[in-house]
Amino acid sequence: MQDDITFEAEENTGNAEEKLKKLREKLRQCEADKTEYLNGWQRAKADLINSRKEEETRRETVRRFATESLLLDIIPALDSFDMALGTLDAAFREAPEAGEAEKSWRTGIASIHAQLLAILASHRLSAFDPLGEPFNPERHDSIGSAPVADPKRDHTVVAVLQKGYELDGKVIRPAKVTIGSYTK
Numbered sequence: 001m002q003d004d005i006t007f008e009a010e011e012n013t014g015n016a017e018e019k020l021k022k023l024r025e026k027l028r029q030c031e032a033d034k035t036e037y038l039n040g041w042q043r044a045k046a047d048l049i050n051s052r053k054e055e056e057t058r059r060e061t062v063r064r065f066a067t068e069s070l071l072l073d074i075i076p077a078l079d080s081f082d083m084a085l086g087t088l089d090a091a092f093r094e095a096p097e098a099g100e101a102e103k104s105w106r107t108g109i110a111s112i113h114a115q116l117l118a119i120l121a122s123h124r125l126s127a128f129d130p131l132g133e134p135f136n137p138e139r140h141d142s143i144g145s146a147p148v149a150d151p152k153r154d155h156t157v158v159a160v161l162q163k164g165y166e167l168d169g170k171v172i173r174p175a176k177v178t179i180g181s182y183t184k
Contacts, residue, residue: 064124064167064168065167065168065170067123067167068167068172071120071123071125071165071167071172072172072173074116074120075165075173077116078113078116078117078120078127078163079162079163081109081112081113081116082113082163084109085106085109085110085113088102088106088109124167124168125165125166125167125172126165126166127163127164127165128163128164128165128166128175129160129163129164129175130157130160130164130175130177131157131158131159131160132156132157133156133157134155134156134157135155135156135157135177135179137174138171138174139164139171139174139175140157140164140174140175140176140177140179141174141175141176141177142177142178142179143161143176143177143178144178144179145178145179145180145181146158146159146178146179146180146181147180147181147182147183148180148181148182149182150182151182153180153182154180154181154182155179155180155181156179156180157175157177157178157179157180158177158178158179158180159177159178160175160176160177160178161176161177161178162175162176163175
């Protein structure tokens with residue numbers, strides 16, 4: 001009987017050790033799973049944060065350039081204002097005795113022109129006048145060339161027929177220019 005009790009105690013000890021071993025293995029597996037799940041969750045969270053940042057960047061880019069088409073439609077009206085104001089300036093130079101009505105009309109048109117430019121500037125549109133700059137096909141659209149006597153003016157803008165326009169630093173309409181051509 002003593003042998004049976006010893007055998008049973010040894011069996012229970014072996015069984016307890018086996019259970020403890022299984023529990024430790026299960027605990028290691030649970031800790032490994034926990035680490036894996038935690039790492040996966042942290043990666044997913046980081047991916048979500050990065051995705052949101054990328055989406056915000058895309059939205060900002062779309063927002064900045066979504067108005068480009070509208071602005072391109074408005075630019076010809078600015079060109080007409082520029083031509084009208086230039087014509088008025090020429091007329092007033094030729095006939096300085098022009099009446100007060102014409103002067104106030106010119107002042108009104110100039111004010112509307114300035115107001116329109118201010119509105120467009122608030123939407124990040126800016127005009128550029130490249131007179132005297134070296135020719136750059138990304139910023140200038142050459143309409144023709146004109147002879148120049150100074151070799152320093154070769155391949156530079158000698159006349160601007162239409163201003164160029166930039167939206168946030170991106171040229172949306174190149175300036176129409178005449179380029180100097182030096183010949184001996």
